[in-house]
Amino acid sequence: MNFVVILSFICYIASISSSAQHLASPPNIILILSDDQDIELHGMHPLQQTLQLFKMFGSQFTHAFTTSPICCPSRASLLSGQYAHNHKTFNNSLNGGCNGEHWREKFEPRALPVLLKQHNYQTFYAGKYLNQYKGAEVPPGWQEFHGLHGNSRYYNYTLRENAQNVSYTDTYLTDLLTERAANFIRNAIRKKPVQQPFFAMIAPPAAHEPFTPAPRHAGSFADVYALRTPSFNVPHKDKHWLVGSSKHLSNAAVSTIDTYFQKRWETLLSVDEMMTTLVAVLNETQSLANTYIIYTSDNGYHLGQFAQPFDKRQPYETDIKVPLLVMGPDVPKNQFIHIPVSLLDLAPTILEWAGILVPDYMDGRSFKEELVAANKNLTLQTTMHERTLLIEYWGEGNDETFNPLCPWQRQDHLSQCSPVAECHCQDAWNNTYGCVRDFRYNLDRIYCEFQDTEHFVEVYDLSEDPYQLTNIVNDILPIEQATYSILLDKLRKCAGKKCSE
Secondary structure, rough: OOOHHHHHHHHHOOOOOOOOHOOOOEEEEEEEOOOOHHHHHHHHOOOHHHHHHHHHHHHEEOOEEEOOOOOOHHHHHHHHHOOOOHHOOOOOOOOOOOOOOOHHHHHHHHEEEEEEEEOEEEEEEEOOOOOOOOOOOOOOOOOOEEEEOOOOOOOOOEEOOOOOOEEEEOHHHHHHHHOOOHHHHOOEEEHOOOOOEEEEEEEEOOOOOOOOOOHHHHOOOOOOOOOOOOOOOOOOOOOOOOOHOOOOOEEEEEEEHHHHHHHHHHHHHEEEEHHHHHHHHHOOOOHHHHHHEEEEEEEOEEEEEEOOOEEOOOOHHHEEEOOEEEEEEOOOOOOEOOOEEHHHHHHHHHHHOOOOOOOOOOOOOOOOHHHHHHHHHOOOOOOOOOEEEEEEOOOOOOOHHHHOOOOHHHHHOOOOOHHHHHOOEEEEEEOEEEEEEEEEHOOOOEEEEOOOEEEEEEEEEEEOOOOOOOOOOOOOOOOHHHHHHHHHHHHHHOHHHHHOO
16 A cells, blocks of 8 residues: 555544544545446455455445446436436437436436535536546536547547547546545635535546556556456356347457456556545545545446356346445445445435435435445444345347448347457347346346346346356246236336335
8 A cells, every 4th residue: 555545544534533523514425436347256356456445444345236337327316316216217319318418407407416516516527427428518417527429448538528529649547537526625715614514426537448457557467467357258048038138259259358357457557546546636635524425336247157257247146246335424434335226315314414304206225324334333223124126128139330341130139249259249129138136035136027028037136146046037936936027017117206115
């Protein structure tokens, strides 16, 4: 651990005892959102300083999930506190609602930054916003904005920087975002009135493709290989057709997966540096003790599981489970929090931290009280412990996702097909599903229904089968399946507090 972080820790401890006057003010909040960072394949390993920071002064959630394992719907859910079936951002395409008219007119004007700004928060955004965002205007609610045009990249990008669009060629994006965020924090603390806190959201490109590490980090994990889970490069016929049709990957494909795994980890080293820099700035400005910091990702990622090459979009733990680390006032230190939560819950939690009433239209639930109870070593038995979460995804395959370099037909409506993945397509028009992630009655299950021609169903008991090797749909009682199907239908139609009943 470097000296700056050690010093920050020492000052953090010292500041806690003398921070009563700071805690009387509304807290600052920082949210760092990585891109496609898994937790199941040890995706947090490169962030050693971040892990040490949260181990000493924060908590890590063990059951944190995205509600849609793909970038744009997940980010829209985080910003709105709503499931995709409510905000209508179904996939990464404009036709699928990503930064579409419906989102911009109905949901963006009441999203998290708007509510915070209305309550006297200074707001800041830097990094990838929504995949189809092209810089036409600054989205509502953001006072300082440095939003990336389109999807993640590391060089040769354009940012909407407040009133203008600015293009960069050779500046590594994560480093630029770190600099912008650090300057914002310094300026916000320097100029702010006593009662004007800030909310800063930073969304670096790591660990999204094209997996380009900063030059100083290239080769750092050259001797590391992709995690060989029990499902690695093992086709499983008991999965829905898109995964069940996978074939054993060649040595060349496995070598590509190893390279991507290494480079993904290397891209995250600059994110680790981002975290330590921002903590140092908070310490420098004497605002660390009154600042909440959240670290998470929009979705997970798989690399070789069930002989799928590399992507997200599937209802398995690699794709739907995300890192979630939190530190700040009343957050327990050096604890693992086992309540199930989703990215939907971040907006309500942040609003409660800020002392703002959570709107009825939000589907997520605040976990503020659970953190406070854990910090006091209390066992707070709330319905959060007996919870079901919805995972939903809509397949993207259509005429325009056809790749002529692969031996499929345009009318097959397949997507994410490429020779580098041996033309194993990662998505299709009917890769549409809904799942119940069930934690009731001490269960640890997932139940999924696919809207394909087979009406395929997958069920896994993760307490017995954490790698989801065996589909137990034929082992559960018919009444159990019927009950799950009814519950899933209810969740896919829910809105607001009905999503938590």
